[in-house]
Amino acid sequence: MQLSVPQTPHAFKSSPLSAALYGFVATSVLMTLHQAGVYQLLVDDESLSANEIAATLGLNHLSVRRVLDAAAAWGLVECDEFSKYRIPNQFKDQLDYRHESYLGSIFDHFIGNTIPLAEYLPEALKSGDAQWQRFLGANKRLATHPFENLFSESEKAQAFHDAMWNLSYTVSEELVENGILDETRKLVDVGGGSGAFVVAALKKKPDLIGIVYDLQEVEEFCVRNLIKNRVTERASFQAGNFWTDEIPSGDTYTLGYVMSNWNDEKCVELLGRIWKKLPFGGRVIILDRILDENRSGPFPGVMQDIAMMLETGGMHRTEKHFHELLQKSGYKNIRITRSSAEKHAIVGIKIE
Template sequence: MPEPLERAIFGMYATHAVHLADRHGVFAFLIAHGPSRIGKIAAATGTDEETLGRLLVALCAFGVVAEGGSGEYRVPARSVPYLDRTDSRYTGAFVSHLIGSTADRMSYLDAYLVHGKARVDVDLPDPFETIYTDEESVTAFLAAMWQLSFDVSGELADLAELGAVEHLVDVGGANGPFSVAALLRTPTLRATVFDLPQVGPHLHRTRDAYEFGDRLAFVSGDFFYDELPEGDCVAFGYVLSDWDDDTCLDLLRKAHTACRPGGRVLVMDRLFDGHHHPLATAVMNLSMHVETRGRHRTAEEYVGLLRAAGFVDCEVRRSTREKHLVLGRSASQGG
């Protein structure tokens, strides 16, 4: 069997194995103590030795862990940041979201293929009504989104060059991954997160944890029905891929109204390079189909939406990571 096909077929085992090894502290132990035998790992983590052994063999076959031939397993250095719970690049909460939420939604794809998404979803609630159904669900979702967004947000904030910006409005900013990254890098900046009421307590906890005081504010609202707060920079961090083109255009027009003359809008998201790459963008594009009403786009598609909404001097600034920045400017008065 060709290796790409083999890995695709058995991929569900890899995701579950990563989730369980993280959940039961296997990665944490290996990162803290270095190469170790199965018996030692099992004793330290309180796991069944036989089951753990099979789990590690599978993870080794997938290249997630390595075994040096002496029966000792280790986490390769290149993977440590993504499996270390203390690192800003840690992905454990996102993997938990895949197992606990995305996997259930994938069953809808069969009906979508036969009947189309619009017909199947016609009587279903708004996707975020489901995601925000209770406090536990909100907490889990925001933790996953923080892990996917915070680390790369630092680079995107640098690319945005916010030194002259006074007030950043972070639309759908959740518990603040982009706002926090921007505030940490720009001492004169104030930021307002605009999001649904359920998000407020989580944003306030973020504000308190980083001791931002009144530099980080929260405004409750629904961007479908409410106007956006005014600012000289309006940001959509990893939000527009949740929605279709018409909805995105409406939101960008609202941003144009909220953006002071001479200000700018920031769109941050995964971008397709062509139609099939990168892999993460292609896979998350499928996830957007089953979990939201959106899709991932090319840079050119976002530039087209920005121009249609009234923004000018649009440009793309690419990071070294999986998410990038598309920027548009609001014309100055009389310009």
């Protein structure tokens, strides 16, 4: 569920330096057309001229044409011989708010959180620290962790949870179908957020019981999804802080995009807390991006690694890195189940 790197004949294709130099313009074009409602209009009406788009949305027609031409240069839209613009077929689902793979909520999270923090990349380069506290004004109470800050504003929190649902739900279905929950009776999704993995799991496995365990501030967003998807008879939300509170009992624990929020020391601590709760033969499943061993790809994962550095001080990891963290925490029989998307499963078993 990720926009592909543009496959266009312009000079950027053969010049990474030029692509990086003008990347900030591409991001501005991408996000501005989203905020203006242009993508949804083109999804619904198939193809429109700049004048038609401007008239419908109350925009300046010349500016619309120029911004759409820039989007076309990046392969985000297409322009035909009649000067009408359309969304490429490969992006339609991702730009349609009605579709499960919609990326608009991810755009909103980036606009409100990640892009402003990019300004402080030089500071992160010097200090090695996350930059999320830059959002805190002088008169605000100092938040103790980045999610306390993120969830303090309803609009920000909604964008984040919607983004995580859209990133996670479809790939979660695929991973469950690939057998990662075979023999599981009670699933605890630690830091389970919007409930995407638990919902996907319960829909695929009718005998499964699921718990989403996360901060109290997350409850309303998660429960809404549990009710909407009619799984409340077998799924529940339990509030708590997995660093300080008792983690619910289960025979399988999942960590979906959780370990990428923390450094190695904290990840080993969390894996150890889960190990103590597991029965023998139980498993922990890390659901996350996996970087190539040389850490230069895949491209979206490496870019997200920079976002994690800024937002939480966490990181994305290689297969070998995950393996080492699980071994250090006491897990055996470690195996990897890859999906067709960006989220994969790294499974460790409690043997002794």
